[in-house]
Structure formats: C-alpha cells, structure tokens
Amino acid sequence: MKKWLKASLLLAIVAVLLAACGGKGASGGDSKNIKIGATVGPYSDMVNQAIKPLLEKKGYKIEVVEFNDYIQPNKNLANKSLDANLFQHIVYMKKFAEDNKMDLTALISVPTAPMxxxxxxxxxxxxxxxxxxxxxxxxxxxxxxxxxxxxxxxxxxxxxxxxxxxxxxxxxxxxxxxxxxxxxxxxxxxxxxxxxxxxxxxxxxxxxxxxxxxxxxxxxxMPENYRNQVVVRTDEADSQLAKDLKEVVESADFEKVIDDKFKGFSKPDWMKNR
Missing domain, CATH: 3.40.190.10 (Periplasmic binding protein-like II)
Structure with missing residues (x-):
C-alpha cells in the first residue's frame, strides 16, 4: 500500500512538472499548438502557404482560423482564442485596440496587396x-x-x-x-x-x-504604415512564438513563397532594403 501511494505521488508530481513546462497557446496548453487568425483570401493563403509550413519545421502544430470581417480576428486574439493574427495594418490595429481597450502589438510587416x-x-x-x-x-x-x-x-x-x-x-x-x-x-x-x-x-x-x-x-x-502586420497580444510580444513568427517572416524561404505565389504584392522596406 505504501509503495502504491509513493508511486501515485511520484506520478502526480511528474504530471504537475510537465504541465508547468507547457507554454500559453490559445487553448492554454502546449505552446506548440497554435491558432493563427486571418481574413479569407490572400492573407489566410499567406499563413497557410508561407508561414504555417515554416513554423511546422520548428515543431509547431498550426491551425489557421479564417474570418470574413475585420472585427472578430482581434476580438478572438484578445480573448486568447487565437495566438496571432494577420489581416490588418498598424493604423487600424492601434485604433481598434484603443477603442476596444485591447493590448495588441505588431511584430512585423508582410508583403501586402496594394489598393x-x-x-x-x-x-x-x-x-x-x-x-x-x-x-x-x-x-x-x-x-x-x-x-x-x-x-x-x-x-x-x-x-x-x-x-x-x-x-x-x-x-x-x-x-x-x-x-x-x-x-x-x-x-x-x-x-x-x-x-x-x-x-x-x-x-x-x-x-x-x-x-x-x-x-x-x-x-x-503604399505607405509603410498601411502594410499588413503579424499581430500578437502585447503580453506575448517577447514569447518564443513571437520570436519564431518574426524569424520565419524574415527568412529567405518566406520571401521565395511570396515571389512565387503572391505576385504584385508590395514588399515592406525592411524586405526590399536588406
């Protein structure tokens, strides 16, 4: 009986330690299980074709959540149903966050289809x-x-x-x-x-x-402040996910997908000038 209790106690401690090692994904579990929101069309395509595969090489499991409006992607990000989104420029993000009392941060701009x-x-x-x-x-x-x-x-x-x-x-x-x-x-x-x-x-x-x-x-x-951004919650701006998102967008592999599949998109200055 004592051996059984000791074994049970040891298993419980291990379970707690393993749980503590997990990150804070949208589901509140393992940080490698990530949800990224994007509007239907070119930006959900960009996540699916250029960002998701590169993050998966880093061990992430990515679910892309598509939206048909400019309201729900930020609301879902703020309430932690998403871990990041891609659909908006920084002018819109700042105004929306201010009006709705949200703490959002733009990580990096991406090639954007011009008006x-x-x-x-x-x-x-x-x-x-x-x-x-x-x-x-x-x-x-x-x-x-x-x-x-x-x-x-x-x-x-x-x-x-x-x-x-x-x-x-x-x-x-x-x-x-x-x-x-x-x-x-x-x-x-x-x-x-x-x-x-x-x-x-x-x-x-x-x-x-x-x-x-x-x-x-x-x-x-296109002015730089109207280029779409990868956005996260401000409290996650220094997380490993944020660093990995920025790294994959800055990669040569990401730019190659843009050149191959997103012709006519206007590249941000940081990409044109490197």
Missing part, C-alpha cells in the same frame, strides 16, 4: 467622365488610403491633415469633376464593379474577388 482603382467602364484614369460614381470603403482607415490614391491619380484634392482614424468624404477639399463618392462596406466593393463607374478596392478584397492586380487603372504607392 487599386478598378473600372469596367473606363480603361484609363484620363477616361473617367465627370460626374462618375466612385465606390470607396466606408471604414475611416481604408477611406483615408482611398482618398490619398484618388488624389495621387489627379481626380480630387484632399485635406493634407486628414486623420486616418476619422476620415470621411468631407476630407475631399476639391472635386472639380463632380465625382460622387459612395462609401460602402469594404467586402462588398468588388461586387459593385457592374454598377459603379469606378471602384477603389483594397488589395485583399480585390484578390478575394479574383481580380488581377495588374488590371487596375492605378495602384497605390
């Missing part, structure tokens, strides 16, 4: 007729980018002090061609190509709709 101006009615910027309807994203951060793109294309002039957190159509200061700016839900933009004269579509939505980036009348010269 573009598309049309089935016109084949060049110069052809766009006065009074045309231009459909744009209705969320402030994407709208700020869109207005900047329209200005770069010479279509409108925009408030030089535009705030990406609160941008609206009122930030158009000069509209000499009387374009009708029509904000709609970003995920619906590609569907309006048959009805709107011109549509400004963020790159991820364009690719999700099977649009060829090279058919855009104009692509944006």
């Amino acid at each position: 573009g101006i598309y049309s089935k009615k016109f084949t060049s910027i110069d052809q766009i007729a006065d009074g045309s309807t231009i459909a744009v994203a209705n969320d402030p951060t994407n709208l700020a980018r869109t207005l900047g793109l329209l200005q770069d294309a010479g279509l409108v002039k925009v408030n030089p002090n535009i705030d990406p957190a609160t941008a609206s159509e009122k930030d158009v200061t000069d509209n000499p061609h009387n374009f009708k700016i029509e904000p709609i839900e970003g995920a619906q933009l590609a569907r309006t190509l048959d009805s709107a004269d011109v549509v400004a579509i963020p790159g991820n939505f364009a690719l999700a709709a099977k649009l060829d980036l090279t058919t855009a009348l104009k692509l944006e010269n």
